[in-house]
Amino acid sequence: MSVSYLEAIREAQAHLLREDKRVFIYGQDISGNFGGAFKATKGLAAEFPGRVLNTPISEDAMVGTAIGAALEGMRPIVEMQFADFSSIALNQILNNAGTQYWRTNIPCPITVRLPSGGTKGSGPFHSQSMEGIYAHYPGLIVMTPATVEDAYTMLIDAVAIDDPVIYCEHKYLYYHLKADELPKNRLPIGQARVVRPGRDLSIVTYSVMVHEALAAAEELRADGFEVDVVDLRTVKPLDTDTVLASVARTGRLLCVGESFPWGGVTAEVIARVATEGFHLLDAAPARLNAKDTPIPYHPNLWSEHRPNENSIAKKARQILAE
C-alpha cells in the first residue's frame, strides 16, 4: 500500500475529525460526494455528518466565521480552494486572527489550508505561494510541508496548536509524492530537517523546492560535490539553529524558494545567516526564487519562471566556484 501527499492530508483530517469533536472543516465544494476541488476531503462529509461544510464563495467571511468558532472553543480547518484566493481573506487572517491573542489574551486556534504553488498551465491566479506574506505578519504560524510524512503529522499538529496556522500544501506534490505508509513518528514543529548531509554547500529550502534541490544535489554529486539540503518545514518559526549548523559544516549557502523574489523566506534566511553566522561563510550567500512577474500560464514560460533542478545546480556551481 502507498499513500500520496494528498491522501495524507485527507487522512490527517479524517483522524482529526474522529479524535476531536471540536474539529470541523469549512470551505468551498468540500462537502457531498465531491470532496473538494482536489479531493482532500473526499468521503469525509458522509463519515462526519454536519462537520464538513460547504460555504458560499466568501473567503473573508469563511475565515471570520472560523475565528468566531475558534473563540467559542472549536478547532476549525478552513480549506481555501486555491492559496491565491486567500488574498481575499487577508483582512480576517492578518488583522483578526493574527492580533487576537496579543490583544485579548485569548488564543485563536484556526487552521487555514492553502493549496499552493505552481503546476503546469495554471496561470497567474491558481499558482501562488503566499507563505512570505503570512510569515511577515505577527501572530501566525506558517507551515510548508515537503513530504508525505510532514503533510500528515504537521496538519495534525496545526490543529492542536492554540494559535492560527497557515498550512501551505503544495499542489505539485499532491499526486506524485508517495510514501509506503502513514508515519508513526513526528518531528516537532519548529524544527527543520537535514534531508541530506553534505560538506561543500548548504541548500536551504522548503516545500516543493526540497525535491528540486535534492535532484540538483544528486547532479552535483557527479561532479564530486556533497550538498547539504535543509528542509525548513515551517517557515515561521524559522529554525535558524539548524540552518546555521548546516552553514557551519559547508561555509556556503544557497537559499531556494518558489515564491516571488522580493523579500520573503529566502531573504529572511540569508539575513539571519549574514547577521548571526557571517564568520561561517566562505562565499557570499545567494538565493534563488521565481521571477519578479506574475506566474505565467504557458508551460514554456512557467518552467523558466520558477527555480528548478537545472537552475539550482547552475547557481550552486557558481557559489562553489567562488
Add this chain to the structure above:
Amino acid sequence: MLQTAGRKGTSTPGKAAPHKRYLEAFRWMLQTRIFEEKLTSLYRGGLITGGVYVGRGQEAVSAACGMFLKKGDVFAPLIRDQAGRAAFGEPLLDVARTYLGSRQGPMRGRDGNIHRGRPRAGQLAMISHLGAMIPVVVGTLLAKRMKGEKDFVGLTTIGEGGMQTGATHEGMNIAAVEGVPFVLVATNNHYAYSTPNDREFVCADLVDRAPAYGYEGRSLDGTDLSECLDVIGGAVERARAGGPPQLVVASTLRLAGHGEHDDASYVAAEIKGEDFARDSLQRAEEFIKEEGLADADTLAQWRADATAQVNEAVSTAQEEAAPDGNEEDWSAISTRTLTDRIS
C-alpha cells in the same frame, strides 16, 4: 414592482424580439457551441494545457449581453461568455491563440483560456477572483463621465456563486453610489462548481437584492433567447439612457462540467428535468424551424460557416510559435527604467 417583473419568464420565444436580431444571436450561439466543442476535443487530446471552461446552456444570456454593447462601451465577460465576447467583437483568433498559448495572442502565453481581453477595445481581462471586475467596470464608467464621453454603458456578468463575494457587494454598491450606467447580468446556473444553491444564498431569487442596492432588477428564463434579448436589451438601454444600475438574473443549468476536467456527477438528476435545464441553443433552433425564420439549408450553411471559421482560427493558432522563456521580457511593469534589478 419592477424588481419582480418577468420573474417567472413566461414569454414565448420570439414574440418580442425582431427576427433579424434573434437570428444574429442564434448564429453567435451556434458558433460558440461549435468552438467550445472544438476546444473540448483539443483539451481531451492533450493539446490544451490547463483547463477549458465552456458556457454550454448559457449561450443565449451571453450572446444577448454582447449584442447590445457597441464601440465605446465596456464589457467585462467572465467564464461562460464566449458568445457575448464574440458578439461584442472579440476575434475568434484571440480565443484560439489564448487557449493554445500562441505568443501572438492578446495574452502572449502569459495568461490562458478565459483569462483574456483587450482593455483598449473595451473588453476587460478577467482575473479569477470572482466579483473583482465589478468595481473595475465602475471605474471605467466614472472615467468616461469625467472625460465627457456620452452614450456609454458598462456590463459585466457573474454567476450566482460569484454574487456571494464581498467584492460583488462592494462593487454593486459603489456603482449605485457613483450613479454610473452599469448593468450586472447574473446567471444562476444552479451550481457554483459542485455547490448547489442552498449553500450559496437563501433569498427566494437573487433579483430580490436589486432594490436594496438601488438597482432596477429583472429576472428571466435564460434558456429563452427571445426573453434574454428583450430583458438584457432593455436593461442596457435603460442604463445607457441614465437610469439606475440594472441587475438582471437569468436562470439556467450549467450543461457541462465546471471545467472540462469535471464530470459534474454531483448534479442532481431531478434538476435536469426543470425548465431552466433546457438547452437554449436547441430551443432557439426549434423555434427558428417552427416559425420558418430560416430553412434547413440556411441552417446547415450557418453551421458549416461557423465550423469553417472555428477550424481556421484553431489551425492558424496551432501553426504559430509558442512563447520562449529565453526571449521573454521578464518585467511586470511598463516603466522599464524602474524595473527592479532583483533576480
